[in-house]
Amino acid sequence: MKKAEKVRIGISIGDLNGIGSEIILKTFHDARMLEFCTPVIFANTKLLSFYKKHFKININFQGIDNASKIIDGKINVVNVWKDNTKINFGKEDKFLGKFTVKSLEAATNALINKEIDTLVTAPINKNVIQSKEFNFPGHTDYLAQKMKGDSLMLMVCDKLRVGLLTDHVAVKDIAEKITSELIQKKVAIIHDTLKTDFRIQKPKIAILGINPHSGDNGVIGKEDEEVLKPTILKINERGTLVYGPYAADSFFGTKNYKNFDAVIAAYHDQGLIPFKTLSFGKGVNFTAGLSEIRTSPDHGTAYEIAGKGEADYTSFKEAVFSSIEIFKCRSEYNSLIENQLQKQSKKL
Template structure:
């Protein structure tokens, strides 16, 4: 990759008491990563130096106070704060959540201003981030507000891509959230993402039922019959290759998912349990539907192993690569859109 093609990857530090710092260090200790991107960690040199010492890391940081000071070939650390911070690995601490949000807000601002190209977020703790100023259940909802668009939690690997109709919604409230309008929006978001972000032409999409056995023709709840089925039929009539609703209990075990380019689950655990069972440690959480690219690993803060040096960085590293791939795919899609006579990209 030529120097003028280097992608600036902004990284929010996540919960300081979790494994975020460790997986970031392990990812960029591999100097080959700097051939693909220019990383910018939104934290502070003091904080990152503490983590470097604690984990006995050989990584070298380039501290900066302004994003104009970024240097390619270096692991840049933007000083979002300068004070010393007490780190207590594995503990839920509102102060740690406060700094996680400072990092996220600064990185998001840079993303909005095109000072970074993509954002990769380390895991946060959903309890400690809450405050009078920040009342979001997670990254996805916050970024949707800041960046606009119809955001969708899209868990992805090369061979499996699972989106959600509803994400951080209590199970008891799921049916009331699922409307024809929501289904149409989420299907459109997945459809567009598969084409523009993953270069898949004519994508086939499967949708999971809301109730057990997709309602058994109304015997186990009527939401599938009254809302989901007619909406999917309407979308098929418009030319989209969208099928379902499928009974979620057998869809993944039977490997039926391999027949589709994307799957949409009705609620969080319906999609994420099979996704993580099949791909754990390799998957990436991608926020589709936004005008900017944001990814994260497919796991949380892992307080139980924080600070012990045993965290696996594979998913975080995949999140970096996926962000770069999507950024490049979007650029290529824009070029093709401006020149439709060029050969369409091959399905991957």
């Protein structure tokens, strides 16, 4: 990559009544960010001007009609719509939800068409974006369908990486969702992404138990004995370093997580509660397993402080930097593989 070229970071605006706009503007108010990337915000220049005035953030951006006209070294705003939007911070608004979806769809299409290099998504309210045309629990499911991949939510903060076997699944349905096939698929995704996106040649992965104390040898539930343990053995036979199941209640408190490159939790809260406790607002949500790169901050719309200028943009900024780093790692890995293939073909 030439020095003059910057990673083009596509940004979806998120919920218009949430804190997405504030954390985006605060992140790129620092002109030094343009030394690392070219931001491309998919929204509307009038809307961004309103946010800029409301939050009293002196920032300049370049309005463009589509992503093919991106200007490197500038903050670009792709005008996805021309409609007027009335902002009412902290309120659920299904009408504004349509613009959230338009931003996400436009950014995703630009990503697939290689007009941008990565995607960073601002927080959404899942309730206000639902419609007959858009019926997804969240970003991850939508992106997985658009890119026809097997996605996995991987929470990242420095060397702490926590993935999930099941993500947005009701607690009563968790056990029946966890099958040997699912475990093998999720482990494969994390193993591949650790090598491709994080420069780890021989990843070590820990898996947390499904039941308390990993079932206590079947006394508290059979799933750990009948599903998890045999599957872990099967995966190990292939040469992948996977260990467990570990009792989730003590795993993080004893700092055992530091002995592994990634941890796989059985369900959402089992993984995200300790992750968010340890990451102190610096966590990043990375969607592993897709052909393209997407990150996001590890928090929601924060309606309770929206519009007040109090939002902490640390996690969003970390999502931008993670996006850049993962893009560079993946590019290097793909170049290495390509060079190896070329050398092998010359020998034939």
